[in-house]
Amino acid sequence: MTFVDGEASTGGEMAVTYKQWAFVEHFLGDAQWNATEAARRVGYKHPNKQGPRLLMNDGVRRHIAERLREMGASSQELVWRWLARVRADISPFVSGRGLDVQALREAGLGHLIKGVRRSRSVTNVELRDPDKAEELLARHLGMFVERHEIKTKEVTELEWPDEGGISPTTRDPEGGATRNSG
Numbered sequence: 001m002t003f004v005d006g007e008a009s010t011g012g013e014m015a016v017t018y019k020q021w022a023f024v025e026h027f028l029g030d031a032q033w034n035a036t037e038a039a040r041r042v043g044y045k046h047p048n049k050q051g052p053r054l055l056m057n058d059g060v061r062r063h064i065a066e067r068l069r070e071m072g073a074s075s076q077e078l079v080w081r082w083l084a085r086v087r088a089d090i091s092p093f094v095s096g097r098g099l100d101v102q103a104l105r106e107a108g109l110g111h112l113i114k115g116v117r118r119s120r121s122v123t124n125v126e127l128r129d130p131d132k133a134e135e136l137l138a139r140h141l142g143m144f145v146e147r148h149e150i151k152t153k154e155v156t157e158l159e160w161p162d163e164g165g166i167s168p169t170t171r172d173p174e175g176g177a178t179r180n181s182g
Contacts, residue, residue: 016059019043023054024063028071032114079140081111085133088112099125 016024022042031038039051054060090112093104104110114126138144 016057016063020054020057020060021063023051024060024067028064028067075140079137082133082137082140085112085128086130086137088130090127098123101125 019042023038023044026041027033027035027038031041035051035055036048037051039047039054044050055064088109090099090104090109093100093107093109101113101116104112112127114128117124117126
């Protein structure tokens with residue numbers, strides 16, 4: 001990928017800026033598919049708003065798809081990974097002493113670990129959220145329908161004004177009727 005005047009060219013496709021390119025790299029890498037975290041790591045002022053918005057950008061979406069192809073990932077592979085996260089049972093690895101992280105990794109379930117934080121006396125292991133994996137899987141399968149409310153003025157009747165044109169009488173959703181001149 002080359003950058004010209006701050007824009008990346010991928011050969012005829014919509015270009016992304018260097019900052020958007022960095023967002024994608026963090027999103028697929030250390031931010032682990034978390035758009036807000038990726039935007040924060042790149043330095044966006046309002047990452048909780050800008051991160052999700054970047055995922056709607058056509059250039060960013062194309063770059064994510066391109067990077068996934070380069071990484072050898074397929075949508076089927078992602079579905080299997082989400083399913084594994086949803087179905088995983090870690091109870092055999094939990095005892096009175098806590099979670100046996102080494103045994104979890106040896107069993108091939110290391111991908112369930114989101115992070116490990118150590119303090120002087122305690123080690124906290126954060127696991128990936130299976131509910132989030134369920135949500136991603138349901139979205140991928142088209143099980144969610146996004147709905148948007150659109151407010152419009154409703155035409156209630158048509159009148160013939162003196163000028164001979166049609167003038168609709170409209171009703172504002174919040175209240176009174178208004179008359180548009182034709």
